[in-house]
Amino acid sequence: MTLTLTDRTRRTDHATDQAADQNVAPEAVPAQAPDPAPGRATGREADGLAVASFVLGLVGLLAFNLLLGPTAIVMALLSLARRTRRPGRAYLGLALGVAALVVLAVLVTVNGTVAWNLGA
Numbered sequence: 001m002t003l004t005l006t007d008r009t010r011r012t013d014h015a016t017d018q019a020a021d022q023n024v025a026p027e028a029v030p031a032q033a034p035d036p037a038p039g040r041a042t043g044r045e046a047d048g049l050a051v052a053s054f055v056l057g058l059v060g061l062l063a064f065n066l067l068l069g070p071t072a073i074v075m076a077l078l079s080l081a082r083r084t085r086r087p088g089r090a091y092l093g094l095a096l097g098v099a100a101l102v103v104l105a106v107l108v109t110v111n112g113t114v115a116w117n118l119g120a
Contacts, residue, residue: 049079050090057096065104072097 053075060068076094084090107113 043083043085046079046082046084047086049075049082050084050086050093053079053093054089054096055093057093057100060100061096061103065100065107069097069100069104072100 053072056068056075057072060072072093076090076097079090079093080087
């Protein structure tokens with residue numbers, strides 16, 4: 001919850017009204033503590049992890065399979081554990097991370113190396 005100028009004015013007026021009712025100076029009445037901010041940072045972080053896992057899994061299909069594949073898998077699992085609002089992207093990141101490792105396994109099996117060989 002964010003406080004706007006009108007909300008702050010209302011809170012100050014409320015403290016002044018309380019002081020007037022009790023015949024106490026307004027400065028003596030403590031201001032009410034603002035409501036704690038909702039846990040949005042965790043949700044945004046989980047959404048960012050889901051998007052990052054998708055991008056890293058996609059790039060991992062073409063390059064750096066050994067590094068980006070497992071990273072995409074871990075990020076996707078973390079975002080799903082933190083209950084992301086974008087589970088589709090997290091599942092895609094998970095699938096692309098696994099696919100990147102499968103591509104790596106095929107490259108090692110066929111070429112005997114972890115490099116692409118497009119020429120004859």
